[in-house]
Amino acid sequence: MTQSSLDLMSALTEIAGRRPLLVVTDFDGTLSAIVADPAAAALVDGAEPILLRLAECPGVRVAVMSGRGYADLADRVGSHRDLFLIGSHGAEYGGPADASLLGRRDGLVAELRALLLPYDGSFLEVKPVSASVHTRRMPNRGAAAALQDSTIAGPGAVEGRTVKVGKEVVELAVVRADKGVALRRLADEVGAAAIVYLGDDVTDEDAFAVLGPDDVGIKVGDGPTAASYRVADSAAVLAVLTHLAD
Incomplete structure (x- = not known):
């Protein structure tokens, strides 16, 4: 409390x-x-x-x-x-x-862009060592929850990646921090x-x-x-x- x-x-x-x-x-x-x-x-x-x-x-x-x-x-x-x-x-x-992480990040971004294609209102925020899937603009909240689950279970399950769930966002990183x-x-x-x-x-x-x-x-x-x-x-x-x- x-x-x-x-x-x-x-x-x-x-x-x-x-x-x-x-x-x-x-x-x-x-x-x-x-x-x-x-x-x-x-x-x-x-x-x-x-x-x-x-x-x-x-x-x-x-x-x-x-x-x-x-x-x-x-x-x-x-x-x-x-x-x-x-x-x-x-x-x-x-x-x-470190610039050496950019290649791993770019591979992650390509996977996430493909995943987001069918989800209206979703968008991807690309960062230096990570990428964030945002769902706050999605009109269908059921679809938003499904996208978050798919992000975690799919690209987020790859070895060496970390998952952070925030407010209407799932962030995947290629380095642990x-x-x-x-x-x-x-x-x-x-x-x-x-x-x-x-x-x-x-x-x-x-x-x-x-x-x-x-x-x-x-x-x-x-x-x-x-x-x-x-x-x-x-x-x-x-x-x-x-x-x-x-």
């Missing part, structure tokens, strides 16, 4: 004084509103300045970690020296993926005394799962979670970041 907003503010006040402090946030649904077309996603108003202000605080390290490709994430967040970016659920740690592993790596590198992690999707649960008892995990929106706290939306995320920076 997540705790109250009053409890969250108290926890943030306490953790804000610890150093080194690591603050990591997801992008889609956290710093950006969820939109039907992933290409249309953008930082909510006010997100960039508060991220940079927080990153300028002595002893604070700020990172944005996303399932998006590294280059795509950098285009939307901006390439700022004080913001560390992690793409592809951790596979692109601080920079683009998850946000929890990437978060622990970054925390170890900066010697973090405390971590604040914010995210809205199923894939963020990997990050929540590696937090310690004195860290703060914040789930954005509805849904089951291992996070101790919950906020409603991106506006509330900005309030959290502002509280930490003040």
